[in-house]
Amino acid sequence: MPHAVVRVNRRTLSRERRRQQLIEATIKCISKKGLSSVTLSDVAREAGLSQGLVNLHFNSKENLLAETLKSLAEDYDAQFMAIMQRTPDDPAGTLLALMEMDLKPPICDRSKLAVWFAFWGEVKAVPTYQKICAARDQKYEEILLELVAALVREGSYPNVDVETVAEALSSLTDGMWLSCLVNPKTFSRTKALAGVKSYLRAVFPDHYA
Amino acid sequence: MPHAVVRVNRRTLSRERRRQQLIEATIKCISKKGLSSVTLSDVAREAGLSQGLVNLHFNSKENLLAETLKSLAEDYDAQFMAIMQRTPDDPAGTLLALMEMDLKPPICDRSKLAVWFAFWGEVKAVPTYQKICAARDQKYEEILLELVAALVREGSYPNVDVETVAEALSSLTDGMWLSCLVNPKTFSRTKALAGVKSYLRAVFPDHYA
DNA sequence: ATAATGAATGAATAGGCATTCATTTTATGG
DNA sequence: CCATAAAATGAATGCCTATTCATTCATTAT
Numbered sequence: 001m002p003h004a005v006v007r008v009n010r011r012t013l014s015r016e017r018r019r020q021q022l023i024e025a026t027i028k029c030i031s032k033k034g035l036s037s038v039t040l041s042d043v044a045r046e047a048g049l050s051q052g053l054v055n056l057h058f059n060s061k062e063n064l065l066a067e068t069l070k071s072l073a074e075d076y077d078a079q080f081m082a083i084m085q086r087t088p089d090d091p092a093g094t095l096l097a098l099m100e101m102d103l104k105p106p107i108c109d110r111s112k113l114a115v116w117f118a119f120w121g122e123v124k125a126v127p128t129y130q131k132i133c134a135a136r137d138q139k140y141e142e143i144l145l146e147l148v149a150a151l152v153r154e155g156s157y158p159n160v161d162v163e164t165v166a167e168a169l170s171s172l173t174d175g176m177w178l179s180c181l182v183n184p185k186t187f188s189r190t191k192a193l194a195g196v197k198s199y200l201r202a203v204f205p206d207h208y209a
Numbered sequence: 210m211p212h213a214v215v216r217v218n219r220r221t222l223s224r225e226r227r228r229q230q231l232i233e234a235t236i237k238c239i240s241k242k243g244l245s246s247v248t249l250s251d252v253a254r255e256a257g258l259s260q261g262l263v264n265l266h267f268n269s270k271e272n273l274l275a276e277t278l279k280s281l282a283e284d285y286d287a288q289f290m291a292i293m294q295r296t297p298d299d300p301a302g303t304l305l306a307l308m309e310m311d312l313k314p315p316i317c318d319r320s321k322l323a324v325w326f327a328f329w330g331e332v333k334a335v336p337t338y339q340k341i342c343a344a345r346d347q348k349y350e351e352i353l354l355e356l357v358a359a360l361v362r363e364g365s366y367p368n369v370d371v372e373t374v375a376e377a378l379s380s381l382t383d384g385m386w387l388s389c390l391v392n393p394k395t396f397s398r399t400k401a402l403a404g405v406k407s408y409l410r411a412v413f414p415d416h417y418a
Numbered sequence: 419a420t421a422a423t424g425a426a427t428g429a430a431t432a433g434g435c436a437t438t439c440a441t442t443t444t445a446t447g448g
Numbered sequence: 449c450c451a452t453a454a455a456a457t458g459a460a461t462g463c464c465t466a467t468t469c470a471t472t473c474a475t476t477a478t
Contacts, residue, residue: 124240
């Protein structure tokens with residue numbers, strides 16, 4: 001039955017595209033109006049589609065929001081892994097590239113950050129969000145840990161605690177995201193990146209001098 | 210008219226207390242249910258008071274939320290300034306004390322952080338929140354800047370850019386707050402503090418060795 | 419003791435929202 | 449082409465919630 005297969009493929013494809021379109025509309029709406037006042041009408045209007053469509057594709061608002069967060073996390077992961085694969089044998093370069101990724105568009109973009117923070121703000125109250133965010137954080141953390149460990153193996157850093165530095169590095173970028181969101185006027189990507197670099201230089205002089 | 214004065218004082222006092230009670234209830238509710246699903250009934254129930262009271266004291270839900278954020282910011286400011294005044298002539302000690310404050314209860318407490326993040330998540334959408342948060346950030350930033358500048362004057366740190374380091378320090382604690390919120394199991398105050406200290410040691414060896 | 423004033427109550431109201439569903443439109447397979 | 453099934457529509461439904469307000473309660477001043 002070749003026809004059946006083709007049919008299923010086409011349908012799931014278009015289905016997937018509609019879902020993505022709705023998710024993108026949701027992101028825009030959250031960024032514009034805030035998570036607590038976004039309505040399904042807003043999302044439908046933003047997408048140029050009808051009221052009922054969201055429930056047709058996502059069954060509920062709750063589910064739409066969870067899928068939106070998943071989509072954000074997958075986007076981040078994709079970019080992250082792309083950089084990881086670029087220079088597999090250069091931990092110092094990879095680490096710097098990852099930090100730069102975090103501090104440049106499309107990751108470090110006020111609209112997208114607003115959506116991340118919106119979900120973080122509900123993490124304690126909504127277990128679904130907590131799981132998705134925790135999973136992302138832990139994966140990120142483990143990879144940073146390995147990179148930092150590699151640097152420690154390569155250079156001579158007797159006083160560096162690997163776990164502490166990895167944790168500090170990810171906190172540093174997270175905190176800069178908050179600056180970008182709250183103080184867009186004052187915030188400067190260049191200064192932020194300079195801050196990260198100065199930290200790397202201070203901790204790993206052999207690699208980043 | 211001494212009577213009139215007494216009357217006014219008593220009334221405003223009790224009024225202020227009721228408002229504070231409602232604000233505390235709001236904080237609890239946001240932490241438990243998330244900003245986007247808190248209702249005025251929730252707040253009233255949490256405070257053990259009646260439905261209509263919130264509007265009597267705050268006129269609108271919107272205003273209650275803004276006042277709640279202001280109250281959070283004032284709390285933070287009070288603790289912050291208390292530490293500043295403790296050791297006015299010891300910038301190194303003051304800086305460390307401020308970082309420690311950020312990473313210990315009652316500041317670094319998951320329930321309170323959940324509320325901060327809830328508001329940060331709406332900062333881009335709600336100008337009122339933006340102003341309050343930006344004001345807090347800028348004040349904090351300026352003070353850190355002065356402390357870091359003092360350290361640079363005292364020691365010999367030719368390569369330290371004051372602004373960059375101050376920005377990095379505040380980002381560091383902000384990012385650790387996110388870890389505390391999202392990964393309470395993994396997060397450890399001790400490790401977080403160790404991260405900050407290792408940064409201070411790396412940048413200001415003369416002071417924190 | 420009593421009048422007067424403000425605080426607190428909680429039932430009533432009105433508006434907004436997620437969800438449902440009967441109907442129409444569009445795409446696919448024979 | 450037609451028949452079929454899925455996709456999309458948007459009006460209708462019913463719940464939930466902020467806000468209002470007539471009423472009750474508590475405090476204060478005379």
